[in-house]
Amino acid sequence: MKKIRAIFIGDVRFDECPVFELNIESNYFEMIIDKEIRYKKEVVIKDDDFIIFNVEDDIATVIKKQEIE
Template identity: 75%
Template sequence: MKKIRAIYIGDVRFDQCPVFELNTKTNYFEMLIDKEFRYEKEVVEEDDEFLVFVVENDIATFIKE
């Protein structure tokens, strides 16, 4: 199953880095550990501080810097 995931560059300063996954039903990137924390898809796509990946069969492919 293909997943679209993103991380925020600024979060790498901390001990843990939250991962966001695109929920195609709501069109929001939701934090995996806290679904209440989310960003609209367009916000993530337009923000240069997010790195976006396609994850399929345990292989992550970078798609947006």
């Protein structure tokens, strides 16, 4: 199953780095471990401090943000 996920660059300074997954139905990137923490898709796309990935079959590939707009 293909997933679109994102991480915030600044979070890599810490021991754990939250991962956000795009919920296609709501159009929000939701934190996987706490779905109450979420960002609108447009916010993540426009923020240069987020890196977005396609994840499929346990392979993560960085994608260009315009590919998901």
